[in-house]
Amino acid sequence: MTGIVSERDYVCKVALLGRVSKETSIKDIATGASKLVTAKVDATVEECMEKMLSRDIRHLPILDESSKVVGLISIKDLVKTVVKEKEETIKILSDFALGKGGHFGSD
Numbered sequence: 001m002t003g004i005v006s007e008r009d010y011v012c013k014v015a016l017l018g019r020v021s022k023e024t025s026i027k028d029i030a031t032g033a034s035k036l037v038t039a040k041v042d043a044t045v046e047e048c049m050e051k052m053l054s055r056d057i058r059h060l061p062i063l064d065e066s067s068k069v070v071g072l073i074s075i076k077d078l079v080k081t082v083v084k085e086k087e088e089t090i091k092i093l094s095d096f097a098l099g100k101g102g103h104f105g106s107d
Helices: 007-014 046-054 075-097
Strands: 059-063 069-074
Touching: 046 059, 046 075, 069 075
Parallel strands: none
Antiparallel strands: 059 069
């Protein structure tokens, strides 16, 4: 992977600078490999979110063991996952508080 081009790259490096899209090369606006933030396939949701928030990026390429790109996740993907996990926890705790129980057994 030599780089990535995002909507933000386009806006910041083409539109706001008054460049013309037809005359601008992708390599001139891409975020190059040296500045690229990636994650391995076994990274956790929390690790990916920390990388994205600390670098102020919204998309994260996912690499396999051989550093081949196998996917791309967005901050929206991660937020949906965290919200789903929290909703499941709230349901379990609510059921427990209401005496519905049964969630902590070996089923």
